[in-house]
Amino acid sequence: MKIFVDGAVGTTGLEIGERLAGRPELELLTLPEARRKDPAARGDALNAADIVILCLPDDAAREAVTLLEGSSTKIIDASTAHRIAPGWAYGFPELEPGTTRQAIGASWRVANPGCYPTGFLALVRPLVRAGLLPAETLLSVNATSGYSGGGKAMIAAFEDPADPGATDTAFRTYGMNLGHKHVPEMMVHAGLVHPPIFQPAVAHAYRGMIVEVPLHLHALPGAPKLADLRAALADAYAGSEIVRVIADAPPLLTLEQLAGTDRLDLFVYGDEKAGQARLVAALDNLGKGAAGAAVQNMNLMAGLPEAAGLRL
Incomplete structure (x- = not known):
């Protein structure tokens, strides 16, 4: 493969x-540094592969997809370009038990989920599906990531203290205008009528992520x-090697x-008497939030054991 x-x-x-690396059932195609941005070399490598994983900005990912039109190459897109696009399977195997995993395995085009939406959807979608959380519920989601989520x-x-944007802050909020590109993905795949209020932040830690959804149970x-x-939640992820509900x-x-x-890992906290709950998802923004998810999807598309190569 x-x-x-x-x-x-x-x-x-x-x-x-x-x-x-080190998986004998796979052959990893690479380009020498001098040809890495050569369109012809990239095109050859894209079309020579059985499966391509796109780790590119949105526009570059869309361009790469056009280079593969008519090709037998399967695609996993780690950008945000195709996460709610028609014809693309959504690459969260655990999202809809009995259907999503099979859809990924049978698809030629898979969109890797965003790191924040992964935590949000893991918490919210099972509750919507179970009827505990009406689709019309007004939700907010507070989330903090390690700074590696912002790329180079x-x-x-x-x-780098010499970098023009250098900072020594411990914690920084962003997305203050509420127009974050992850919101449509959260809304569509959770099955919500209204977009959640998304409050992202980045902390002075290289990797890691906490995503939290507060609920007023009396409402x-x-x-x-x-x-x-x-x-x-436990019922939704029963038997999963990757998603755990911590009792x-x-x-x-x-x-x-x-x-x-x-x-x-998913956690349920709260105050029963006050009728308040805090649903929390913990993950690695570079693991299940990015690379781990891509490899999990690749395994399914290749007909290999789902958890092969993952760090569990």
């Missing part, structure tokens, strides 16, 4: 390469209990809770 990572020297591309420019700002039909939420949630969580892994 020939695999080509277009954008292999970027943050996500390097992480994918590490997960593919943000990494340089946090690590929901039937005023569900914390146990109801936990049971719905005995620790009193404290850290941003780096799952850094260096491809797992996704």
Whole structure:
């Protein structure tokens, strides 16, 4: 099985390469540095591969897809370009038990989810599907990522004092105008009527992510209990090697809770008497939020064990 990572020297591309290395069932196609941006060389590599993983900006990803029109090459796009596009399978295998995994395996075009939407959807979609969370519910999502999620420019700002955008801040909010490109993805794949209020931030840690969705339980039909939420999540991910619902949630969580892994852990906290809940997802923005998800999808498209090469 020939695999080509277009954008292999970027943050996500390097992480994918590490997960593919040493797997005898795969042949990783590479380009020499001098030809990495050569359109003809890229086109040849794209069309020679069985599966291509695009780790590119949105416009470059769309261009790469046009280069593969009429080709038998399968595509995984790690950009935001095709996450709600018709004809593309959404690459979150656990999202809809019994259908999403099969759709990915049968598809020629798969869009890798965003890191923040992965945490949000893992928490919200099962509750919407179970009827505990009406599709019309007004939601907010608070989330913090390690700075590697911003790519090379943000990494340089946090690590290189000589960089023009250098910062020594511990915590920085962004997306203040509420127009973040992840919001449509969250809304569509959760099955929501209204877009959630998305409040992202970045912390002075290389990798890791916490995504939190607060709920007023008394405002929901039937005023569900914390146990109801936990049971719905546990049922949705029963038997998963990658997504776990933690029954005995620790009193404290850290941003780096799952850094260096491809797992996704879910927690239900709250105050039963006050009718309030805090749903929390912990993951690595470079793991299940990016490279780990791409490799998981590649395994399914190639008919290989789903967790092969993952860091669990």
